[in-house]
Amino acid sequence: MKNEFDLSWFDLSKYDAVKDFDADEWQSHLKLRQVLKRLQFKSHDLPSYVVEILREIQRQPVSIRSYDLIEWLAVTDATYMDFIRANKNNPNSKDLYNLLGFLLTNEDTGKMGKSYELSVHQGRMIDSDGFYSRLEQVISSSESILSVDLGFSDEQITNDFNRWLKEKRMQMGNTPRPKMFTSNDFDKWNSYKILPYLDLTIIASFSDKKLPWQLIGNLLFPDEIEIALNEKVRRTVKPLADSLLEEENLTVLRG
Numbered sequence: 001m002k003n004e005f006d007l008s009w010f011d012l013s014k015y016d017a018v019k020d021f022d023a024d025e026w027q028s029h030l031k032l033r034q035v036l037k038r039l040q041f042k043s044h045d046l047p048s049y050v051v052e053i054l055r056e057i058q059r060q061p062v063s064i065r066s067y068d069l070i071e072w073l074a075v076t077d078a079t080y081m082d083f084i085r086a087n088k089n090n091p092n093s094k095d096l097y098n099l100l101g102f103l104l105t106n107e108d109t110g111k112m113g114k115s116y117e118l119s120v121h122q123g124r125m126i127d128s129d130g131f132y133s134r135l136e137q138v139i140s141s142s143e144s145i146l147s148v149d150l151g152f153s154d155e156q157i158t159n160d161f162n163r164w165l166k167e168k169r170m171q172m173g174n175t176p177r178p179k180m181f182t183s184n185d186f187d188k189w190n191s192y193k194i195l196p197y198l199d200l201t202i203i204a205s206f207s208d209k210k211l212p213w214q215l216i217g218n219l220l221f222p223d224e225i226e227i228a229l230n231e232k233v234r235r236t237v238k239p240l241a242d243s244l245l246e247e248e249n250l251t252v253l254r255g
Contacts, residue, residue, distance in 0.1 A: 005211065007219070009059075010199075010200065012220070014060065014061050014062065015062060015193070015196050023181060023186075026181075026186060026253055027250055030244050030245060030250060033195070033198040033202060033245065034250065036054075037198075037202055038159070038163055040159045042208060057203065061199055062195070074152035074157040074160040074161075075146060075148055075149075075164045076146070076147050076160075077145065146164070170247070181249075181252060181253060188240075189240070189244065192240055193220040193237065194237070197216065197238070198241055213233045216233045216237075217229025217230055217232055
């Protein structure tokens with residue numbers, strides 16, 4: 001068929017290394033898939049960096065993990081450098097920058113007071129762990145500072161804002177997962193083919209396709225021919241994969 005989705009790239013053997021993943025590797029790979037799922041681009045409007053990443057997943061799905069994910073979102077918590085970039089031509093910004101620098105100053109050393117001069121004129125950051133870090137709730141616990149990239153479409157910005165708002169609401173009202181994940185969890189995720197499932201569905205989505213449950217099941221579990229694979233994928237694999245992309249679980253893995 002002319003519009004049939006090309007699956008020639010899919011090979012379960014490319015995921016053999018997943019069986020040895022530790023928490024850091026799981027977190028890194030799941031975070032990548034989480035960000036990809038949040039992007040709302042259609043097949044005819046994919047940015048070059050998304051095309052590159054999807055091709056790399058098709059070639060070597062367990063080797064790709066080094067992309068700067070934050071830069072792909074239209075709406076995020078603001079960083080100090082977001083203020084610098086957004087207002088670099090505004091002569092009235094200097095006092096604001098220095099105020100933010102003061103708020104982020106180490107009380108023992110006071111070395112961040114001249115934040116505007118150091119950031120703009122000298123073109124460097126003072127403290128990569130603190131000064132450049134996300135401002136989050138540094139001004140107010142209930143009034144967040146946002147960075148919005150107007151280079152994205154209105155639809156993408158709206159989708160990312162809804163995602164950001166949902167996560168912030170959860171952070172304010174939900175308690176963290178009480179237990180860490182263990183090797184038993186990792187073995188379960190591997191046995192249920194979580195990464196291959198995510199890659200199949202994500203790449204199909206960016207091609208404006210939706211794969212039937214039975215086809216996904218046949219691809220993920222080719223040796224299981226006597227069970228209802230469509231139900232296994234729909235009732236077990238998908239809910240588990242979706243839950244692992246929730247920020248709460250990714251935070252536990254990162255910790």
